[in-house]
Amino acid sequence: MNVAERRARLGLRHRLCPPARTDDVPEIARSTVVLHATDPATVFLSVAARSTGIGPEPVERALYDDRTLLRMLAMRRTMFVAPVELVPVLQASTANALAARQRAAYARIIERGSDITDAAAWYARAEEAAHRALLARGEATGAQLSADEPLLRTQVDPAPGKSYSRPTNVTTWILVTLGCEGRIVRGRPNGSWASSQYRWAPVEKWLPSGIEEVPAGAARAELVRRWLRAFGPAPVSDLKWWTGWNAGDVRKALAELDVTEVDLGGVTGVVLSDDLEPSPVPEPWAALLPALDATPMGWRERGWFLGDHGPLLFDRNGNIGPTVWWDGRIVGGWAQRRDGEIAVRLLEDVGSDAEAAVEREAARVRDWYGDVRATPRFRTPLERELTS
Template sequence: MGDGARYIGVAERRARLALRHRLAPQARAGTPEEVADALVALHGSDPATVYLAVGARLTDAASTVAGTDRALYEDRTLVRMHGMRHTVFAFPTGLTAVVHASTGLTVAARERAALLKDMAKAGAPDAAWLKEVEEAALSALGRLGQATAAELAQEEPRLRERFVYAAGKPYEGVHTVATRLLRVLGVEGKVVRGRPLGSWTSNQFRWALAPEHHELPPSDAQAELLRHWLTACGPATEADLKWWTGWRVTDVRRALAAIGARAVSLDEGTGYVVEGDVDPVAGPREPWAALLPGLDPTAMGWQGRDWYLAPELRPALFDYSGNVGPTVWWDGRVVGGWAQRPDGEIVWRILDRAGAGRDAETAVAAQAERLAAWLGSTRVTPRFRTPVEKELAG
């Protein structure tokens, strides 16, 4: 970093987060597409996260479920697919080609090789056989439009064949060809997750053919993805970028150079923003509160989180694998956690009282009422449970 790089402090970083992540009331969005565009990607490992993340950022939270269903399954303006770090996200459809070329290709090659290796160890059929099954499955999916793995196996019975995975290891298991092959096809960008079985909180889903897209050069796609993310989340450090994308540091540096990113000074050291984003950003008009779901893309947006989440709160708010649970936010920082009880009540607890007084409690209570109103009779249990969420849920 050269001398004279502008310093961006914690207060301004929180201001950028409030406005660009559509969390301050004045910045809320009108549609799920606007939310996804602002955040680049909505975590989809837990299906409920997509809806809860959207609802927290919409002007009209009552339209959350209908609007998100429309975007995902009718208009297909959002697509749920594998992306960074081999994680399932919901992306704006216009970014699917960028995500596939920038993050998917390398992971896809590794996943297919692992499947063939595991099948060979188990004495299962070879690559040519697997290719036949794959082509038959994709053809069936084209005819059916959307289908579960079981429905596809009715069209192509070889998908039901089973093989032992990791024989003799503590984690030994039995996989069907369908389970592993559909996962590989998802990472390869050939299929995507479709409408779930049951409600919007269901983890059981159908598969659909992926939307067609042009193949992009990986380096161009990496630059484009990083430009989108840094616009939403800048400033960020190299470590943040490497963690979020799952790329090598050489790929991160090449992409930063390709988009002409500007270096700035952060408390952690050198950070980066997109070209033209160095000027100061004013904060929201008033302090704001939000209840964000487990795995929310804001809470999981950076590797270095001390500027919005005190380290002493992590044991209560994260599980053992590093997945964040439901969080309470006050004016740009995490101050506590929340949960839904079996009777539907939204309960919350402020864990960090510094600067979160009576005004914060009043605002958080209002957000809890807002969330309970649009959830109605739906009950949501996070896929990855954390100590404070389990305690509050009772």
């Protein structure tokens, strides 16, 4: 399978070419398995790029009213927005193990930075107390829960003896762990859709019976199947990076599926065996994707769509900024300026038709933002230049 086939699949399956776009918000999330949500604005702007004419309101409705989407920590300890039917798979394949690691890590910090001796037992009591306080309120901010429950106001020195260390209370640690465990979820934010200050709610507000238990092995296989359908064909190393699992768990998950090895131009990739037919080639398309969009963050090896533009479009920690796409590859970057205008810089000559299409997409993004101003959480060299 050559690069042209991979780019055609990207445009169609990720709903970036106009014929594939939809106003069904959960379906947009399914098209990339999950939506990247480390930066709150990314969720909304990712939907904007893949929809035809909706604004932020349907996304908020799906998240907070219809509750067909749920925000949770999962692969690589990254925040995602997932369709609710996928939540049990993410919980069993990834989040349960993440909760255990979080709890153990925070317990070690507490023992090192406080006078609490049995930190694991104390942490368990604090979790239960926080959960009871949240159930009593129904929905609350971390500050409200801390005011209600004294254990959450416990101060810990995270780096004893270090000049930079400052005492901090454990509220966020406790709530993040409960979230990883699937007992509570991040609800509606305080502020606009670009805000990251969330209220917390019991998971039952999204899933009345709680999160269904799924065997971990079956869950990993199902998640890999969905990833291959959206991102395949791809090297196994890309899958291992995206999931954050160890090599053994990746191999076991693949063994549960019917997959075929294919040549990706000198590199071996895998694809579902029922997905070998060539994709139709869409008309050339343009898209403006936000920082940390799920498409460029779906693979570790990005050369086949990124080219040599990485130094301008990524920060030092591997976070991608806002990107301009033309026909399945990245050709530039963009940024929102303080006056609301969308500044675009093309990094190569793509022709007048492509430039006109990019301008139309920039106008769509400007209209989506409206009066909201949002700076990407992780800033990249080109984004900084365009806003200076």
